[in-house]
Amino acid sequence: MTTSARRLSPDARRQQILEAARALYADRPYHRVSTSEVARAADVTRGLVHHYFGTKRALFLEAMRSTVVMPAGELPDDLAAKPLAERTRWTMDWILEGAATYGQGWVNVAGAVSTEAGSDLQELVDEADDNAARLVLDALALPDEPQLRARLRTVAPLVKAACREWLQRATLTRSDVLDLTTAAVLGVLRTAGITGDAPPRDDRPLSEQPQSPNEKEI
Amino acid sequence: MTTSARRLSPDARRQQILEAARALYADRPYHRVSTSEVARAADVTRGLVHHYFGTKRALFLEAMRSTVVMPAGELPDDLAAKPLAERTRWTMDWILEGAATYGQGWVNVAGAVSTEAGSDLQELVDEADDNAARLVLDALALPDEPQLRARLRTVAPLVKAACREWLQRATLTRSDVLDLTTAAVLGVLRTAGITGDAPPRDDRPLSEQPQSPNEKEI
């Protein structure tokens, strides 16, 4: 309840409004929170909200950005020598730890509905997933090749879905999710020729699998 | 331009309006399509739209439901005898085939942004993912246990993300996605103790993996 009848530094005001918006969007979706409400919650005029953020959508996006990004803690770096499987498991455990504490927002924001391809929200979530992928690559001491990162990006939504099954539906336990996500990451990495403890020579586990039914390229 | 000045059967009108809504929502998000526009596109009055669907949100959800559901084609059932890995690969290939043709909508609808936990859209997407999971279980001739289905539900968003990487970003090829999703499904199944009857080159299961760092139950 900061007394806010008077003048404030632009940064402070922005922050104050953003905080109010975050709180409101935390339990109601976009189209059910009006700028008037945000303004009232921040104890300012509606005009001021538009003065700082221009449009309601911009405010929403900026409010979301802070909850979507993975909370970057520091992971133990003493596991550089351990085998890939173990490193992966540690990393996933570390991510789950973050999801359980900070990640209410990160888990809930599962993606974007936006048949429109270049949606603003889609971009935001994609950015967050890309960050998560890069983060995992770094934790596993793997090279940051774009193709490899693309593969890991696809795992991010799986992790989020698994966390929802665990935290919201309680259909899976924490160790279930740990097993699940670890297996997924390792499986995906293996398709990129990364098997960890095996020598860098790609032993192509999928190569000996049956031919695809309708194998059209691209 | 169907002449629609005159009376129509309720079903026909509903369908007509729904189609118009689908077309509009196909390239613009919810909050940027007004009911007036839908009405104009359907060549009816705005009042009629509300008469049939009550609220704009209801119209939106009903329009989405048709694009979110996986197009259920028939899969070849002559692979009952083949090993699990091959069955999985066939199934994923079949899903990718559907995604490439019908699934523009299914792929784009990646999830729901809705910090609000019980969002209507979230429910819709969850329902679709659950259907997909059940579908895969059926294709793989696996028992439909709730726990197993929960695990497979988490793979659905990964498949969608992979399809987006393939179809929209072109960062992965079709066979990349096929490898990726197959590996993910197999990995996830393995965590449920399903290794495929025969021991198929099951190199390193999770059993001999290192203990979890902070293994807190639930």
Next chain:
DNA sequence: CGAAGTTATTGGCAACCTGTCAACAACGGC
């Protein structure tokens, strides 16, 4: 210390949107 300049903040205006309802008119049955 007072005046002038900055600029954060306000209040209200205009356009739009959603949801509702009574009135109208097209169609089918008798």
Next chain:
DNA sequence: GCCGTTGTTGACAGGTTGCCAATAACTTCG
């Protein structure tokens, strides 16, 4: 052809967004 049924319309009320000129708070300078 008349009449009841019902698909369809037009308009009204409340609420929302975006914008802008006016105002007032704070700072700086003479």
